[in-house]
Amino acid sequence: MRNQVRLNTRRATSYCRGVLRSHQPLTSSQPATSRLLRSQLLVEPQARLKIQNHRLSTVVTPFTRPAIRMSIPLGGRTDLPVEEARAELKRHFSDYQGPKYADGWADLWAKGEFLPWDRGNPSPALADTLINHGDVIGHAMIEEDGQPRRKRALVPGCGRGVDVLLLQSFGYDVIGLEYAPDALKACEEYQKEHAGDYPVRDEKIGKGSARFLQGDFYMDDWLEKTGFGKDAKFDLIYDYTFFCAMQLPMRPAWAKRMAELLRPSPQANLICLEFPTSKPAMAGGPPFASPPKAYFEHLSHPGEEVKYDAEGNVKMNPLAPSSPGALERVGHWQPADTHKVGKDAEGKVQDWIAVWRHR
Numbered sequence: 001m002r003n004q005v006r007l008n009t010r011r012a013t014s015y016c017r018g019v020l021r022s023h024q025p026l027t028s029s030q031p032a033t034s035r036l037l038r039s040q041l042l043v044e045p046q047a048r049l050k051i052q053n054h055r056l057s058t059v060v061t062p063f064t065r066p067a068i069r070m071s072i073p074l075g076g077r078t079d080l081p082v083e084e085a086r087a088e089l090k091r092h093f094s095d096y097q098g099p100k101y102a103d104g105w106a107d108l109w110a111k112g113e114f115l116p117w118d119r120g121n122p123s124p125a126l127a128d129t130l131i132n133h134g135d136v137i138g139h140a141m142i143e144e145d146g147q148p149r150r151k152r153a154l155v156p157g158c159g160r161g162v163d164v165l166l167l168q169s170f171g172y173d174v175i176g177l178e179y180a181p182d183a184l185k186a187c188e189e190y191q192k193e194h195a196g197d198y199p200v201r202d203e204k205i206g207k208g209s210a211r212f213l214q215g216d217f218y219m220d221d222w223l224e225k226t227g228f229g230k231d232a233k234f235d236l237i238y239d240y241t242f243f244c245a246m247q248l249p250m251r252p253a254w255a256k257r258m259a260e261l262l263r264p265s266p267q268a269n270l271i272c273l274e275f276p277t278s279k280p281a282m283a284g285g286p287p288f289a290s291p292p293k294a295y296f297e298h299l300s301h302p303g304e305e306v307k308y309d310a311e312g313n314v315k316m317n318p319l320a321p322s323s324p325g326a327l328e329r330v331g332h333w334q335p336a337d338t339h340k341v342g343k344d345a346e347g348k349v350q351d352w353i354a355v356w357r358h359r
């Protein structure tokens with residue numbers, strides 16, 4: 001294990017070399033990237049040396065909202081305050097309980113007027129993870145049977161596909177999975193217009209591929225369309241606002257499916273951006289309250305029911321041994337930056353990143 005960490009650290013350092021290659025000075029007009037730099041200064045001594053010697057290569061475009069010209073407008077009614085948008089979502093889904101639930105999402109995408117989760121730019125927390133936490137997650141290339149290959153990534157419930165394109169720019173071969181046919185149209189349109197906003201992150205690795213597939217996360221039929229085989233498994237799965245989009249009775253199946261789709265390898269990672277962490281459970285959803293302990297209990301016991309208290313909070317049982325097939329949490333931190341909705345009124349990040357692996 002220690003050897004593997006050392007190896008990963010070396011890889012992360014050489015990867016940082018790619019990220020830190022230009023001589024562009026930092027300015028206060030680069031807030032997101034500056035924050036990434038600050039976190040780099042805090043967490044990575046080797047990166048600190050590189051920063052002092054070379055200064056930071058700032059690739060700002062993916063973190064700024066590009067001009068949007070799309071038939072499904074970004075976010076629809078973006079004027080709504082968060083609480084009102086959440087109340088409206090809850091009302092909408094009261095008509096789509098149980099087996100009809102995923103159709104509730106498809107209906108919102110088909111109307112295209114009310115997509116309050118749709119930020120139109122990739123997650124700063126994912127970017128921070130890819131840039132600053134290579135010591136945990138490695139990078140986009142892997143060796144298999146003595147040959148290098150790109151890691152295969154999955155973004156289930158990818159929405160407009162922004163995080164798919166971000167992972168592609170870091171060199172991953174990425175599948176964006178969506179149940180809603182109109183979300184896929186939005187992905188394809190966005191990809192056509194904005195591929196240039198996601199420049200290659202490391203010339204040595206280059207860009208991977210990005211493909212958008214229609215399918216239900218819980219079913220197998222989309223797997224053969226991935227091009228990775230009908231038993232496809234992924235080296236990286238990224239969950240953002242997918243767990244919290246699930247009704248509570250769906251969570252055991254969510255955890256079981258994640259464990260099934262993640263490659264059983266010490267180099268394969270499920271990355272969960274934990275959100276919303278401070279919403280009261282009684283408020284319902286979507287998004288449903290998703291503090292770290294909710295992910296922890298479900299992924300430690302995939303497919304099993306988890307207990308909730310009278311207020312709707314997940315009950316932790318730290319003494320219960322993990323179940324067979326459980327994933328193990330190998331990293332847990334607060335990202336240097338995240339979307340505004342994941343911060344409190346003072347701008348303090350409330351989200352967490354958790355990295356999970358097969359044991």
Ligand SMILES: C[S@@+](CC[C@H](N)C(=O)[O-])C[C@H]1O[C@@H](n2cnc3c(N)ncnc32)[C@H](O)[C@@H]1O
Nearest residue numbers: 105117157158159178179180216217240241245
């Ligand atoms: C809250 S949205 C998040 C979208 C995206 N991750 C983002 O951050 O913009 C949840 C997405 O999951 C999709 N979805 C819901 N259930 C699904 C399922 N069973 N399989 C695939 N996608 C699903 C919905 O269509 C919706 O676009």
